[in-house]
Amino acid sequence: MSDQDNWEKEKQSLLEEIEDMKVLYETVAEHSSFIENELEQKNQEISGLINQLKKYLSPQLYQSILGGGKEVSLNYERKFLSVFFSDIVNFTEISDRTDPEVLSEILNGYLNDMAQIAHKHGGTIDKFIGDALMVFFGDPEYINDEKHARDCCAMALEMQMKIADIDKVWKKRGISHGLQVRMGIHSGYCTVGNFGAENRMDYTIIGGNVNIASRLESLAEPSSTYISSVTANLLDDSFMHNFIQNITVKGIHYPIEVYKLTGKSSFDGNDDKDDESLFRWHEDGLHLTPFISAEDLQNEEKKAQLLRAIDALTQSIAASKIDEKS
């Protein structure tokens, strides 16, 4: 065989090999594209599922689990928490008298508003129990006991303000009772974690201190928030509260001092510098003037806030006059 023939044979062999490599490259590229496309599709499916799942979890817990910070298993720990309960006054009667469709709509609207306020203050929504709401502060993200108590009480006060607005809407919708809510707050060591079975668990809190918070809520007058002395002692001077009574709770061998949470000044606390409330409380009463300017009143939100507060103040004064007469 001549050199020319050898070269031709070698050339042919190389060309065949190049052709094989070309096919191999195409095979690998197509296989890779298929895997990537499938991966992308699966990612989209998972994102959709996570977005659905997100609605069932508090943002803190969602971040904790999805961010890999918290192992999802049947484990628990003792933590000092501030625990909040709320319940609508006469809800059974309201539900008996209201069309189910209307009831569902207004209840979801109310719970949605409450949940937004809870999230804003950093609360972990434990659960909705019908019309009742259970929120706690201090897990999964722990800052300090005082801040959790302050955030919890600030949340309750904002909720009561919002409820005054919702009350008007409910009355317009034909619910003669309107909306009044009892709230209770207590701080103490609780057991927090996942409870249930390996394949179905709830992230929740249990313990005597949880029961105390629930008991305070059931004792509270309509449209008021009762807090325990433990919570009250964690608050700074910006929060106002009045002693109500001592209570005994089943299983707790000492009396619990109960206070009514009545308000908060907005510029005193270190945590609330961003809060642009127009009011400030002093020992001698409510001061408005230094915080209201003509510019403030151009702001629709501030104007609405002012009108709400004046309305609440008027009602409060009227109620106190009725109490005095009776």
Next chain:
Amino acid sequence: MILHAGDAKVTYDKENQDVKFEGSMRLANMKEYDQVTEFLKENTNGLAGKLTLDFTELQFLNSSGITTLSLFILNCKKKGDVELLVKGSKDVAWQQKSLANFKKLWSDIHLEI
């Protein structure tokens, strides 16, 4: 003979001249796939007649894996000693397209999906 390659298992049945791939084959790179190349080379060296590559239980194969198997097929084609039967499953999404591409590498391959 069995080779454990990450989450995958490769079994060679000498009697039936059958290589079975199971699990999820996702070794990090071509270097890591050397163990698979060696396993196939050792067990099929000097072999004649029908050789079956059974992928029906292989759920996943990454791009380094398909490259390794493609090179093995090209090697078989070059040597010309064996008759290749490639078995796949319709239930495993990647197999229909990618196993069919083996036939483009070597048109003599018998494909069963």
